[in-house]
Amino acid sequence: MAEVAENVRAALRDLRIETPSWAYANSGTRFKVFAQAGVPRTPQEKIADAAVVHRLTGVAPAVALHIPWDAVDDYAALSAFAREQGVEVGAINSNVFQDDDYKLGSVTNPDPRIRRKATDHLLHCVDVMDATGSKDLKLWFSDGINYPGQDNLRARQDRLAEALREVYDRLGPDQRMLLEYKLFEPAFYATDVPDWGTSFAHCVELGPKAGVCIDTGHHAPGTNIEFIVAFLVRAGKLAAFDFNSRFYADDDLMAGAADPFQLFRIMFELVQANATRTDAGIAFMLDQCHNLEAKIPAIIRSVLNIQEAQAKALLVDEVALEKAQESGDVLAANAVLMDAFSTDVRPLLRALRDEQGLDPDPVEAYHRSGYQQRIETTRVGGVQAGWGA
């Protein structure tokens, strides 16, 4: 693959993928969490694991935190610890979905006391951003209703807008708000931010520091996610991804595992718009849970899957594609994309890693490193972090 253009190589070297602290912790379904040996007990141990992923892949220099799962007394010290490990604190994820008070909603709750409490938590997350140097506040609301008539849908949008405005106005000049949407769950009849259109409308109303976060697992089956990507990129409102993969709903499996072609199609929309570049300002984050498999190699695998999808998208012959599109040659245009998708880009990525002084096979390098055995023997006692800890 020596003939691969330098701009393709540069784009591959430029990709940054942020890994989520909670993916290193125990997780499961509502039926059972299967604990694993060596799982972190503290935010510091989660960050140490994230740093291993970065050292081996070279493209995962930030770790997203979830508050209060990663609550500490001294956030500046936590951020300094991350830097010592070789990574930075990425997005601060708020959590207004695990308190009994939020049964009927957080910022959209009919009770003003509860709305105040939820908004105060979001403001606290901005304080955490100030202390850690994080630039992104990621908001996901579990708010919604289970039955028609349970609450006033329009009033809930008003309450949401009011809370978002207060938090937006608190952001510093370099800080952003990422508004995530999700079709359903835990609310089953109507969710207050169910789709990209709702998120987009609120972000437009808020201003330039607000943008949409696409969690790839948060759509109805069959949704054309790359269309959403294209639309939002064009509108300058795509701010972030929570990558994961799904067969059914919000499965949170390894990115690119279920449908690598979908991941390729998403990356192709981004590559066409030069939007995978760091300076495009789109945060590429993972939001995953590894319930059965070992966590660190699964996260490494996910990072590699995204890199592979990006590499294939970069190999699309744009000149041939444009020619086919302009002449209305449907089959030829589709063939250009399929050729790129069918290319084995693993040798190219291995060579690039080699050039960067990395092991060409990060998963194998992890297994050889002895890190897994080390954490399994040393992380004994204490309380393992889990979903909600």
Ligand code: PSV
């Ligand atoms: C909600 O399903 C979500 O995707 C949000 O990003 C949350 O913060 C995250 O999952 C928690 O796992």
Ligand code: MN
């Ligand atoms: Mn998410």
